[in-house]
Amino acid sequence: MPSSLVAPGPDLDSMFAALGDPVRRALVARLTRSDATVGELAQPFGLTPQAISHHVGVLRRCGLIEQRREGTRRPCRLRVDQLSLLGTWIDDQRRAWDDRLDALEQHLTEDGAAR
Amino acid sequence: MTRAKLRGDELIAERHLSAEPERVWAAFIQPASIAAFWGGSHATVPAESVTVDLRPGGEFALDTRAPDGATRRLRFVYVSIAAPHELVFDEPVTGLRTTVTISPADDGTNLTVHQRRLPRELRTDQAADGLTSILDALDAHLRHQATPEQGAP
Numbered sequence: 001m002p003s004s005l006v007a008p009g010p011d012l013d014s015m016f017a018a019l020g021d022p023v024r025r026a027l028v029a030r031l032t033r034s035d036a037t038v039g040e041l042a043q044p045f046g047l048t049p050q051a052i053s054h055h056v057g058v059l060r061r062c063g064l065i066e067q068r069r070e071g072t073r074r075p076c077r078l079r080v081d082q083l084s085l086l087g088t089w090i091d092d093q094r095r096a097w098d099d100r101l102d103a104l105e106q107h108l109t110e111d112g113a114a115r
Numbered sequence: 116m117t118r119a120k121l122r123g124d125e126l127i128a129e130r131h132l133s134a135e136p137e138r139v140w141a142a143f144i145q146p147a148s149i150a151a152f153w154g155g156s157h158a159t160v161p162a163e164s165v166t167v168d169l170r171p172g173g174e175f176a177l178d179t180r181a182p183d184g185a186t187r188r189l190r191f192v193y194v195s196i197a198a199p200h201e202l203v204f205d206e207p208v209t210g211l212r213t214t215v216t217i218s219p220a221d222d223g224t225n226l227t228v229h230q231r232r233l234p235r236e237l238r239t240d241q242a243a244d245g246l247t248s249i250l251d252a253l254d255a256h257l258r259h260q261a262t263p264e265q266g267a268p
Contacts (some may be wrong), residue, residue: 025249028249029248029249083249093127097128098128099207100152100154100158100227101128101228104132104139104142104152106152107148111142111151
């Protein structure tokens with residue numbers, strides 16, 4: 001378990017901030033189905049490619065998606081490993097509290113014995 | 116646990132303790148006790164570093180010292196205090212809200228820890244639902260991937 005008992009850390013902070021926007025959450029949800037270019041993403045969202053590009057940039061900078069070149073196409077791909085960190089973080093919280101409650105139990109036992 | 120879980124909240128831990136609720140409550144609000152257990156097995160908390168201002172809006176803070184000597188100051192702000200059965204506090208840095216519930220049980224106490232599992236940006240129900248659907252879709256996506264494509268770890 002990381003020593004950060006409760007802090008998500010800078011990577012997760014930027015990921016959470018990026019996912020605070022409904023359009024970006026929808027883009028991520030769309031990319032869980034398949035990779036797509038900015039143009040392909042723009043159509044169903046009814047947004048300009050420029051607006052989509054901006055959101056894609058935010059998601060790329062926080063590590064949630066990556067873009068590769070395929071000739072003239074630049075498909076966006078969801079980084080599943082990064083998204084999985086969200087789940088991992090919750091598990092870390094659970095481990096930290098389990099550990100803390102073990103210590104609480106021990107403390108109460110010793111404290112009770114000392115009375 | 117009979118209380119309905121709030122949406123976006125996660126049950127983090129549950130524990131039966133063989134001490135009466137008042138003693139468990141005291142452990143959460145007395146600096147010497149907080150110092151004794153808050154760091155778990157991974158960190159120590161110097162007793163003199165713990166400050167407790169027990170009132171809504173008041174702060175409790177402590178230093179955690181890792182085995183390598185690295186020290187971090189953790190700060191929490193009390194949201195509500197209902198002795199001896201419910202303590203709610205926020206960690207401003209992360210936006211995490213923790214609810215500790217202490218209830219009498221056979222020969223002791225049942226303790227539960229809930230955390231609002233989403234940081235500030237995702238606090239609205241809509242955002243929480245959105246993230247849930249993303250994670251559900253991700254699960255489905257992973258199940259359909261018989262073999263990872265190139266580049267996947």
